Amino acid sequence: MNEASSDRRGFLKCMTWAGTAVVWTVAGGVPRSRLIDSANAAPAEAFSFVQISDSHLGFDKPVNQDPAATLQEALGQVHAMPQAPAFMIHTGDITHLSKPGAFDTAQQLMRQTGLTVHTVPGEHDILEENGKSYLNRFGQGTRGDGWYSFDAGGVHFIGLVNVVDVQGNGLGALGNEQLEWLEKDVAGRSASTPIVVFAHVPLWLVYPQWGWGTADGARAVSYLRKFGSVTVLNGHIHQVMQKVEGHVAFHTARSTAFPQPAPGAAKSPGPMSVPPGALRSYLGVARVSLVSRSAPLAIVDKPLAG
């Protein structure tokens, strides 16, 4: 794969986050509806994929007693996109309690979209049998606890697992073995290759007090600094947050099941109650497009409603 053309370099340079959300707006404050329209109007040849996260099948608390239904709605939105995305990424917590029935339902629902789904586990997916119930279903072709990489649309994708060795301070961790693999995985690649990393817990320290971050995430990012465009997609915190650090853009996705409070806005993390009828404005999917220079990388977080 040789992506070293000056055109690509140019477009990588001006890659920005165009994604926005109900709560978090990008500098410039472009309205969300316009963003969705502009993403929908992207050139037909644009490569795009979709991120969904934290579907928590098996969750049954009052804030959302039917997360299978909201996952189905989210997938329905994906299906209705005017340009079919290349595939889906699920950034973990597919299930709430790692129950086989919940995994089965999630798989069936995701299959109905006809799209390939690339997953990484969340801590809720490895509660049974040391993570075997996850790996038996989604671990084919992966290493260690389920990490892997692949190429698509000229982009190098890397799925990482940071939920197995959760640290004493609550932070996620990748561990030495995975980090060494990552270093080798990217070592021979041209710096102009766009990189997309996805993992469940945010790779950067969003809010360490709640364990919202990855203890050795900075080491992972250090291996990616030479690349002109690095996009990090995470879940876990059930809300959209974005941060850009040089060529590295971090983004967290909404849940398809229930929202969580903003960092520090409650005594603890966990499902957040919302006013009746408002739930769907807190849930959603993210569509990521790699498009032309005039309208660079666009991540559009679309709530299920609102």
Add this chain to the structure above:
Amino acid sequence: MERNIAAAAYARRTLLGRAACGLLLLPAWAAWADAAPAEVEIHDFAFHPAVLRVMLGTTVTWVNRDDSPHSIVLQALGLRSPPLDTGARFSRAFDQAGSFEYRCGLHPQMRGNLVVQ
């Protein structure tokens, strides 16, 4: 100076006296050693009470009142509960004296102490 010392001694006595009276009210903030079954509530991502003192042989029950699952991992005794969903309980009798730190397996920043006497 002497007066100060006397005052300090009086203050200590008074405090001790109050503390002794307070023993009756103590379970409100820290369960006292007792062979009767003891319970630890989990809510707001914390164990309540954070320190539980029990007599040897006491059965301790953890109950999860959060909307997120939690678990109990007490490494010193090789104890690991299954994930506890909302309302779920986990009980264990403790036949070994000592002070044991335990954590939530999903959220290890949640820590509690169990003192078996």
